[in-house]
Amino acid sequence: MRPLFHPAIEDVRPEAILHALADPHRAAIFATIMRAGCVEACSALSVVGDRVIPKSSLSNHFKVLREAGLIRSERHGVEVRNASRWTEVEGRFPGLLTGIINAYAAAAGARERERGPADPR
Amino acid sequence: MRPLFHPAIEDVRPEAILHALADPHRAAIFATIMRAGCVEACSALSVVGDRVIPKSSLSNHFKVLREAGLIRSERHGVEVRNASRWTEVEGRFPGLLTGIINAYAAAAGARERERGPADPR
DNA sequence: TCCGATAGTTCCGAAGTTCCGAACTATGGG
DNA sequence: CCCATAGTTCGGAACTTCGGAACTATCGGA
Secondary structure, eight states: OOOOOOOOGGGOOHHHHHHHHTSHHHHHHHHHHHHTTTOEEGGGGSEETTEEOOHHHHHHHHHHHHHTTSEEEEEETTEEEEEEOHHHHHHHSTTHHHHHHHHHHHHHHHHHHHTOTTOOO | OOOOOOOOGGGOOHHHHHHHHTSHHHHHHHHHHHHTTTOEEGGGGSEETTEEOOHHHHHHHHHHHHHTTSEEEEEETTEEEEEEOHHHHHHHSTTHHHHHHHHHHHHHHHHHHHTOTTOOO
């Protein structure tokens, strides 16, 4: 299998990043990769929120994130490990990812607050 | 014609904003509305970059921006005036719009620099 | 070496979205 | 009342996304 394609940081385009993160599933996946010490196998993420994502869709989500320049994926034996390219992207587009991740967090917080603070999600 | 629909600021979802601004045309339109003292008629924007956008597409772009909560449009006689909802959105999702607009500006700057600094675009 | 299990990728059809020309609607002026 | 202007809606072609089934790569064990 050929090595997975990753754009150089100077070829990363804002519209690709916004498009990648405009999907809440992908945004959740990306947030998880970041939080999880920056390495995460694909299969560990097959449940996002309360929804099971089929393998083929997941694979595609990772491809979109990868080609947008947001993550770096490499094969380790039978599994693929994903690291976020946060610092690179932050260096090129300061404040972009922070703003996006915070926005999703704020929206999730607001949703939780209005449907009862005991919601375990 | 019924009044144009605008979401309340607390109903604005980050994915809608990202989706709206993931299109470089729409991002350019939004950036222009902001720079232009926050009011701009639709037709003033029929040329974005070096590309002429058909009326129907433009109308649709405005609708997407409006329903994402990014602009407020109101009829003034025969024309529609558009104001950016920057401060509202900034209050709800701090840093989001700034990060996005800066990212596009950075990308445009880089493109210009590499194809010759005399590029008038 | 061969086999089975595991982890992902590719393929492809159905469903959904976007684009844009043409027809339509609303408003103001003469 | 009619025309011009500014936008919206309609509809079909082109593109994108989703997800099941089939495929591929790698590891561990016999």
